Amino acid sequence: MTHIDHEEILRRELRAAAEFIEPAADGLTHIRARLSAPRPLAVAWVMVGWTTVGQPALVRLDQMFEAVAEWLRPALHPVAERLHPVTERLQPAYRKVRAVFMPRTGPGGRPSRYAWLRPALAMAAVVAVVVVGSFALAGVPSGMISQVGNVFGNPAQSSHNHGHGQRENGSGQPIPTQSSGNRGASPSPSASCSRSAKRASSCPRSAKASASPSTSPSPSPSPSPSPSPSPSPSPSPSPSPSPSPSPSPSDTGGSINPPSSS
Amino acid sequence: MTASEPSGAPTRPIHVTETLVADNALGSVPADWDADRAVTALYSTHYRSLVRLAALLVRDVATAEEVVQDSFVAMHGGWRRLRDSDKALSYLRQSVVNRSRSVLRHRVVVDRNAPKPAPDMPSAEHGAIALLERSAVVSALRTLPPRQREALVLRYYGDMSEAQIADIMGISRGAVKSHTARAMSALRSVLEREA
Numbered sequence: 001m002t003h004i005d006h007e008e009i010l011r012r013e014l015r016a017a018a019e020f021i022e023p024a025a026d027g028l029t030h031i032r033a034r035l036s037a038p039r040p041l042a043v044a045w046v047m048v049g050w051t052t053v054g055q056p057a058l059v060r061l062d063q064m065f066e067a068v069a070e071w072l073r074p075a076l077h078p079v080a081e082r083l084h085p086v087t088e089r090l091q092p093a094y095r096k097v098r099a100v101f102m103p104r105t106g107p108g109g110r111p112s113r114y115a116w117l118r119p120a121l122a123m124a125a126v127v128a129v130v131v132v133g134s135f136a137l138a139g140v141p142s143g144m145i146s147q148v149g150n151v152f153g154n155p156a157q158s159s160h161n162h163g164h165g166q167r168e169n170g171s172g173q174p175i176p177t178q179s180s181g182n183r184g185a186s187p188s189p190s191a192s193c194s195r196s197a198k199r200a201s202s203c204p205r206s207a208k209a210s211a212s213p214s215t216s217p218s219p220s221p222s223p224s225p226s227p228s229p230s231p232s233p234s235p236s237p238s239p240s241p242s243p244s245p246s247p248s249p250s251d252t253g254g255s256i257n258p259p260s261s262s
Numbered sequence: 263m264t265a266s267e268p269s270g271a272p273t274r275p276i277h278v279t280e281t282l283v284a285d286n287a288l289g290s291v292p293a294d295w296d297a298d299r300a301v302t303a304l305y306s307t308h309y310r311s312l313v314r315l316a317a318l319l320v321r322d323v324a325t326a327e328e329v330v331q332d333s334f335v336a337m338h339g340g341w342r343r344l345r346d347s348d349k350a351l352s353y354l355r356q357s358v359v360n361r362s363r364s365v366l367r368h369r370v371v372v373d374r375n376a377p378k379p380a381p382d383m384p385s386a387e388h389g390a391i392a393l394l395e396r397s398a399v400v401s402a403l404r405t406l407p408p409r410q411r412e413a414l415v416l417r418y419y420g421d422m423s424e425a426q427i428a429d430i431m432g433i434s435r436g437a438v439k440s441h442t443a444r445a446m447s448a449l450r451s452v453l454e455r456e457a
Contacts (some may be wrong), residue, residue, distance in 0.1 A: 031305065
């Protein structure tokens with residue numbers, strides 16, 4: 001009896017045992033149902049937040065805007081009346097400018113000589129917006145900052161201090177700041193955010209496991225949230241879109257056919 | 263993969279249809295596929311074999327299906343982070359083994375704290391386990407430590423190389439050899455009886 005024989009026996013037995021195992025044919029349906037199912041607890045929290053905070057805030061905001069408009073209307077009416085002569089005077093100039101930039105026809109039915117200015121101005125405006133936007137997004141270049149620093153005094157000292165992250169004490173000795181060493185020790189919110197983002201796929205499960213009733217007592221912290229959270233005694237705020245966690249074959253879009261169980 | 267395995271026995275028969283299909287070409291999906299499509303393709307090709315692998319590890323078909331479905335869901339969620347789509351099957355296998363290990367660990371705790379059932383009342387999963395462990399070898403496999411059982415199942419049911427097993431189990435090749443040898447020596451008496 002060699003070692004090879006043992007391997008063969010074990011392989012044969014394992015395969016024979018596995019022959020009896022036949023998974024159910026609706027496995028893909030289950031998988032797709034779990035993929036398409038909403039995160040129940042998160043949805044319940046969003047619904048609760050919307051019904052308790054979002055909708056009243058929206059209604060109050062609307063009422064506030066109406067009140068402000070009503071209050072400003074009599075105040076702005078005299079101003080508009082005073083500006084009326086000015087606008088009347090500016091009307092002809094505006095019409096002239098508009099006629100110049102109208103692309104279709106000039107005074108004699110011909111195309112205007114300045115019709116090309118309109119697309120050119122449009123292109124210039126787009127370029128200006130892109131340049132300003134890129135500057136705003138990327139921040140002001142550091143070279144420009146240093147030049148401005150040179151213009152407005154003591155540039156060397158400020159750049160030295162910023163560059164090395166050190167301050168000086170009274171005798172001119174550099175005081176090391178705790179910028180790099182302390183960062184790891186202190187609980188920074190970015191670290192926790194990245195960690196949570198890293199585990200984003202497991203978030204609902206962890207939320208399901210620890211339903212954290214300490215944050216607010218209003219929604220029921222049960223792991224399977226009932227679709228009508230109704231956390232407050234407000235008049236029936238439950239929108240009840242019913243995030244049914246039970247997988248049903250009907251809610252799986254039918255592009256995928258489960259394989260035949262042969 | 264098993265045929266080209268350098269350390270494997272060359273005379274070993276290969277039943278590609280029933281094994282875990284260790285060939286990466288069959289487990290790979292095109293890189294531009296989205297997660298839904300990849301899940302569908304991998305499901306149609308490998309779901310059954312993965313369920314069988316999990317069932318040999320956890321000794322329960324329903325739990326095995328749940329484990330494999332969990333793995334598919336996890337792969338779908340991490341599809342964008344999966345750098346190499348060729349390794350989707352490897353990811354699935356690793357996920358199945360890890361989740362099976364978690365199930366067994368959880369089951370140990372549950373069994374330790376659960377009250378003893380009446381002797382004439384078989385549990386719900388008793389039938390499935392009994393069906394699975396008709397063979398004396400497979401029931402003897404149950405007595406092995408989990409790591410040794412994983413190594414044997416991956417080696418002799420999955421037809422995987424030692425490197426693949428080491429990758430899936432997260433241990434070195436030497437540890438795989440050690441687990442396999444110890445498990446085989448523990449099963450030797452049962453295997454000789456079967457022979």
